[in-house]
Amino acid sequence: MAHNHVHSHNHSQPDLKGRKLLLSILLNIGITVAQAMGGVISGSLSLLSDALHNFSDVLSLVVSYIADRYSKKDASVEKTFGYKRAEIIAAFVNSATLIVVAIYLIYEAILRFFNPQAIESGMVIWLAILGIFFNGFSVLLLFKDSKSNMNMRSAYLHLITDMAASVAVLIGGLLMKYYQWFWVDSLLTVLIALYLLVMGYSLLKSSFKVLMLFTPDDISLEVINDALCKIPEIKNVHHMHIWQLNEQETHLEAHVDFYEDVTLSQFDTVLTKVEELLFHDFGINHVTIQPEHQKDDPKDIIVQD
Template identity: 70%
Template structure:
């Protein structure tokens, strides 16, 4: 038997998320085109690398937007969970692209470091300033939702790191203009890439854990077993599975051995008590319990395939 505590966002909030993503996509398309043209004209690797990152932003934002739309689709007989995991999958894809882009930037930075070239710094300065404004606005649009949604966080990180990259490019352009330090172009590109790898790996790891149905890090299975077993009529809790379906749903599945052969109505009362306990103590909002009495199975196995 199962029950769930539902905490769905309103349609208005979801529409706002979609609108913000669309605005960010449009801004990054404009920035990418401008930086590619400017990078080719000026010969700036950091500007071209920033354009590459902006293009990855466009792709990641599109992935995030599609996933956000899919996540609202209703479940069906063939898709009993609907597309609730679409946003987690999008976060995983976007995190992977962050790391891939970073590796490409490192390769390019090393090659340019070995063969530095003179760069038209004025164009670099102005285009990086435009990118800072565009990405900064997009970052503000997505910041609130990024705190509670892994998909939006992946899009937010793409934009935040690109804004930081543009700041680095601007600083590099100023140093090249006034001090002729052309090597700084490669150094800044390398630094940006390292930061991307650090941020991308963290998000990749977290989204991977959700996709693999790992128990959330802040939940201890033993603590849940102890809390539930403290209920008088419960003898044993075993065969426990805990997983996070998406940003809003954490599921608990378990077998519970009762001390007495209770009635179905009595079990229903206990089930509601279990649901309240695990929801308020551990944030678990979907509970599926298999009741047992005198069944011959291993009661000492808490977790089993």
């Protein structure tokens, strides 16, 4: 059995990610305290919901920061993959908290809708502006890394949804100030929560697929199998598994049936062809092949272990 992989290291970028997360944590602690105090004083449920969401942001950012630190730890004989999946677990946990927070906000908003209360709209407006400014800065900090890292994307989603929540709270504060529409506080809370549910579910599903070793959505086993079987020396490719260890590492293992009883050096030549095809055409950078010749075993693409 042969195993080869292609990967690169970037040490400066992960350190920069950690610093960005740490700064975002400090900013969100400040926002949470200010909005919680303002929500209690003003009586605004939407402002308190924003504070609660900001608190969940703090927790999610802390989880993301710890995961980022752990993901850099070296592998060992006890942990042969190291902590490379720490960031995927963080993304799963953070997306789950988004959903829990959203459900709680909907419950509180329904109760408040049937019992509307007068709200100090001026404080709501100024604290919403503060939330927009601080969350907007944090969003800009994490924007670039969110494109390529699920852990950073989960933190980014927490922040951008909270910035959107602050915008909604600001609009609500203005409507309450000039039109006395106090019921809009509950309506905006529900809209914020529904948005959280949609975003949280999407990320929860993506991280769940990685943790369960599902085949990535953009990869087809059938297409890859056909491509490999076009290599002249290969008769059949079967017992295939494709999964992501994390967002940087996609693995493939398979049994490969050869037409001829090849030597090890001949197998290495074919293996190089396989690796180059899989890496350049499908982005698979870890390949483990079990070579076979006239072996009596199931030849299906998927073989139940």
